[in-house]
Structures are given as C-alpha cells and as structure tokens.
Amino acid sequence: MGNALVWLRDDLRLEDNPALTAAVEHAEASGGHVIITYILDDASPGIRPLGGATKWWLHHSLTNLHGRIRRLEGTLILRRGAAFDHMRELIRDTMADAVFWNRRYGGAERALDADIKAYASAAGLQTHSFQANLLFEPWTIRTGSGTPYTVFTPFWKSCLGRPEPVRQPLSAPSTLHGLTDDAPRSDALETWELLPTNPDWSLGLALRWRPGELTAHEKLSHFIETRLHRYATGRDFPGENNTSELSPHLRFGEISPFQIFHAIDAIPAAARTSGGDDLTEGIRRFRAEVGWREFSYHLLFHWPDLARRNFDSRFDNFTWSDPRDGRLARWHEGTTGVPLIDAGMRELWQTGYMHNRVRMVTASFLVKNLLIDWRLGEEWFWDTLVDADAANNAASWQWVAGCGADAAPYFRVFNPMLQAEKFDPDNRYRHRYLGAYESDPTYPPPLIDLGDSRTNALAAFAEVSGKSKIVRPPVSLIP
Secondary structure: OOOEEEOOOOOOOOOHHHHHHHHHHHHHHOOOEEEEEEOOOOOOOOOOOOOHHHHHHHHHHHHHHHHHHHHHHOEEEEEEEEEEHHHHHHHHHOOOEEEEEEEEOOHHHHHHHHHHHHHOOOOOOOOEOOOOOOOHHHHHOOOOOOOOOOHHHHHHHHOOOOOOOOOOOOOOOOOOOOOOOOOOOOHHHHOOOOOOOOOOOOOHHHHOOOOOOHHHHHHHHHHHHOOOOHHHHOOOOOOOOOOOHHHHHHHOOOOOHHHHHHHHOOOHHHHHHHHHHHHHHHHHHHHHHHHHHHHHHHHHHOOOOOOOOOHHHHHHHHHOOOOHOHHHHHHHHHOOOEEEEEHHHHHHHHHHHOOOOHHHHHHHHHHHHOOOOOOHHHHHHHHHHOOOOOOOHHHHHHHHHHOOOOOHHHHHHHHHHHHHHHHHOOOOHHHHHHHHHHOOOOOOOOOOOHHHHHHHHHHHHHHHOOOOEEEEOOOOOOO
C-alpha cells in the first residue's frame, strides 16, 4: 500500500490540479491514501513572508478549501514553519511512497523544492512535479538566439504561435481517499493569527471579496457573460465595473490560467457573432492580460531578484529622495492633495485592491514625481494588495519606474490630473473613495507641483538613461 503526499502552495483548488489528480491516481492504483498538506513557510531562507492582505485572503481560502476536502473524505494537514523540516516529518509520519506538487518559479522556492526532492529521492520515494499555474513553462519560451524574452509583444506572439498552447483542464477528484486513522498532527488555522486584530482593518476586504475556488468560477462566468464585450474599451475606467476581478483568485491558484483560456474558447460561435468586434477585441485584450502575468513569471524565473534589484543596472546609481520627510507617509495615507492618487490609495487600504489604471498612476507619482525608490512602493503594495505576488508586483513596479523589462520610457510620467479627466470624467471613482473630502476645506493642497516635479524627474532620469543600457544576465537554474 502506497500513500501519496500532496504539497499545496499557490494552487488552492481541487479542479485542474495536476499534482492532486496524479496523487489520487497513485493512491487508487496502490490501495493507499492521499494526504494533502499546506505549509505556511515564513521561515525558510529567501522565502518572502506574506503581507497583511494576502494573509487575510489565505485564511479564508484555506477555510473554504478545507471544507471541500472534508466533503470528499480527504485529509488536509496544516503546518507553519520551514517547509523542509515539515516535509521531512510528514514523509516519515504518513509512510508515503510518493510526493506530488505543482511547480513554483521563484529562485528560493525552486531551491527549496530541489532540496526536498533530493531528500525524498534519497529516502526511496517517488517525486512528481507538474505544470499547473502557467500556460507556458519559462524554459520553453526563448528568442531565436536562445535567450529569454525581455519585451512582451514578441514574447506573447511566440507563446500563441506554439502548436498546442494550453492543455485541457482537469476535473476535480470524486473522492480523496484521506487517512481514516493516525493522521499526522495539524495546526488549527486560527493559531496562525492571519486575521488582523487590534484593530481589525479587514471589514472593507470582507465586503469586497469572497475567497475560494467556487467564487473564482462564478466571477469568470459573470465576467464572460456581462463584461467581456466591454473590456477592451472599458478596462481603463476605474469608476466602472469592466474588469474580471480574478487576480487574487489567480494569485492563490483558486483558478488556473488553463481554465480561463478554455472558458473563453468555449464561448459559442453565435455569441461571438452577436458580440461583434467589441467581444472579439475584448477577448484579445483579456488574453493578453493573462499573457502579461505569464511574462512577469518568466522574468522572475530568469531574474529571481526582481523585487530587490533593478533589472536595468544603470539605475543602481540613481539618487532617490529621502522617504523620511513625510511624503511617503502621505502617499500611504492618501493625503497627497492629488485626488486620483488619494482615491487610489484609499481604495487600496479599504479593499485590498486598486484598479490597474490607477495603480500605474499612483506608482508613477511616487517614483517620478516624488522620486522615491520604487522598492518602497512595491513593499507597500506587497503588504496591502490581496493579489500581491512575487512576479506581477515587482515586474509592474519596475515597468513604471523605467528600470524593468519592456519598461515604460523614463519620459513617460503619468499626469494624475489629466488621467482623471480622461478615465474618470464623471468623478465617479474619486467620489467613491473621497466623498466630499475633496471639496472640504481640510483637504490638503497638492504635496508637490506636478509640472515642476515632472521637469525634475525628466532631468534626473535622462542622466541615467543617457548611458548604455545594461540588463542583468539571467540566472541559470535548472528547473
């Protein structure tokens, strides 16, 4: 009898979970049991601890998943601490003869997975890893010269030009063959204290979000039925509901990109015809947004220090402003005196989310107008976004700063006043998060003159950009 140990990470779902499916098949063939574990690893070297908003999401996602696993007679073991130590203990205590997981792409994560694979193999266990959360494995997409892509458009064209771009999603198991007796110890989720207290700032998150796999699929269906035809033209307007709101569900793997792609492909021909060019363009643009997520993860795979080091090393000597003068704090608080910036930062704090157009504008304001290091903005988003992940968060901040791959040029400085006029013309978004505060006598004057700060930024960035571009070479790591 062979037991199968499944190690969940950023794949908190039952459907289209290759590691889980393979483990169930192994247990059925050998007459053994399936043991599922999730380890909250905030102790291993190089593993970045979760921010406050993602901890909140994780608590509710695990609660949801645990209930679904129990209904299928499964076993979920929760542990917290260094993953290598817990996996070694679980391998011993479950008498597993095979270990299954879906791949991760950060440098520290891959090194940890390699160590556990080596330990398990030396102990005589089978180890199986699977492609689950990216459409295309990072080592399979290369330029004609064999190097990683650093520009999105040719990258995505190469991806879509492959003969079989995406596999069919897998069904959820009908039963999980969990242990009936002698299950290894499991932490009570409440002891992890992932939910905020003193104060509890999560009310707005709870009003906005409902974590879990079933919710993710409901949102995808609703988006396809009611918003996809408006997506191409409406996605830039933060006061309107035109986006999918799937990003936190994707971040925690409650839904896979394979499921998203095939749901879109399954739109009936009659609906595509009646939807016309708007639906066709909406599909193209939405698929490209999924492609940007892929691109960010491919960058992370080849450049693991994406959140810490400038992709373009010319920026290593850039002189950033001192953040201790109070301007960073006012950006955090949404009291900059620039309405679109303040509305965005308040949406972030209240809901754990910010509209993508506003993310670009608030990031540009911090980096280009205030000349504050992009890494400080990335850290704040890491702590406050429910969809913060290692790839998208870092790659997007570097893109806005002009030091990343396929970056916005240094002279692209988003003017928040013009952006508001163009994308929030009826003041709906700003009013939602500022209310009457914007016209209140206590509303602060602008923190900085937008014109003068833009001029200063252009001069500072031009000095760096005038030198030859130097992109850090990719790290060569075997998957």
